[in-house]
Amino acid sequence: MNDASWGPPRATGYLQPSGRAHDAPAGPAHDPGNAAQTRPMPSTPPGPDARRPGPTPPARKRAGRNLPAAIGVGLGLGAVVLASLFVHKPVFVGVIAAAVVVGLWELCSRLAERKRIEVPLPPLLAGGAAMVVAGYLRGPAGAWVAMALTALAVLLWRMARPPENFLRDVTAGVFAAFYVPFLATFVALMLAAEDGPWRVFTFLLLTVVSDTGAYAVGWRLGRHKLAPRISPGKTREGLAGAVLFAMAAGAFCMELLIDDGTWWQGLLLGLGVAASATLGDLGESMIKRDLGIKDMGALLPGHGGIMDRLDSLLPTAPVVWLLLLAFVGSG
Known part of the structure; x- marks a missing residue:
């Protein structure tokens, strides 16, 4: 979910085009292509009434996201999820696998952009989708086997490139395999009941x-x-x-x-x-x-x-x- 979703927004931070306020990420890194940082207005010469401060209007509390866009996208996603969930189980397995593939792509893209970590993406995407299907068809044992094979495939795929940063790239790949598809496999395990x-x-x-x-x-x-x-x-x-x-x-x-x-x-x-x-x-x-980013992607307006x-x-x-x-x- 979002940093701004649990409390009132602050006066400083980041504002993306969709209107959602976010906290400024820690550290100096900032990608101007992903978000526009709010800046103070240009100063103007003081007028004759500059020394007469007027009453300060009360601050208006606003939600930290573009609610119309967020609600519309949320309703659309909910309709797709419910339709696939209750119509035919294998269709929902496909929905899980598709979400895993897109999520992995977003995560690995940000790792490459911000940290220069080159995760072997093809075996990770294939293994992530296979992990979800194996969990649905074969239960926890199938999920663990698919996870192990995915980690092995990531290691072997990375060996085709120069050895510099080999350990870093493989570690990030195994982390991504566990964080996204392996945890998502538990949804498929619930669905199998x-x-x-x-x-x-x-x-x-x-x-x-x-x-x-x-x-x-x-x-x-x-x-x-x-x-x-x-x-x-x-x-x-x-x-x-x-x-x-x-x-x-x-x-x-x-x-x-x-x-x-x-x-x-x-x-x-x-x-x-x-x-x-x-x-x-x-x-x-x-x-x-x-x-040093606000969002992992921009695929879902308001989210x-x-x-x-x-x-x-x-x-x-x-x-x-x-x-x-x-x-x-x-x-």
Whole structure:
């Protein structure tokens, strides 16, 4: 999710063409091609009334994103996800694989642009898609085998180039394979259950509700910073909103949507989702600050890139899969 989504916007920072305010990334690196940095207006000669300061108008609190664009894109994505999820499971597996491929491309492109890290992209893209399919068809064992083969393919592919920065490029490739496709494979594992579509729906709904609760409460009531060195826009009040909203939604989903689920299990599930989604959000904020960028991409107006939508979902998927496995079994 976004740095500006948990608290009121600040007077300084970055403003992208879509209208979303973002915190200025740490460090001197800045790519003027990705975002326009806000600058003060040119100074003008003082007029005759320059020494007569007028009343300062109260600051207007505004959301830190282009809401019309964000809502429109979000509704469109939601329609595609729900249609593929409940119509035919293999179609949704394809949606997961496509999101993984685009997310990997965004991540590796930013690594190349900002850090000159040349990740072997072809084996990573092929292995990432295969990882999702293997997880759906063969379960956790299939996912682990596909992950190992992808790491091996990245290593072998990079050996065809000069040895300079070999360790750096391969390490980044293995990290990308774990961070994006391997974590996304847990969504395919949830889908493979008999009530898989409802498990995936619960996972998606709770993550969205957690982010919505953080946004709503943080925007209105946010005062105390949660992690100012990583994401100054996030507040403790926003985290409390995420927990409360996710726990309420979890109780509803486990009681009414999941076979053999109970409301108290939903409370624990919601708590786990709020915690993992927050950590995932902070984790990608850390990556973007290290890279000196605001967004991983610009594919989705009002949202950024695919990776900017997956930041909370990816680490939440294994948490939800594991808790559902403990509460109601594999299905």
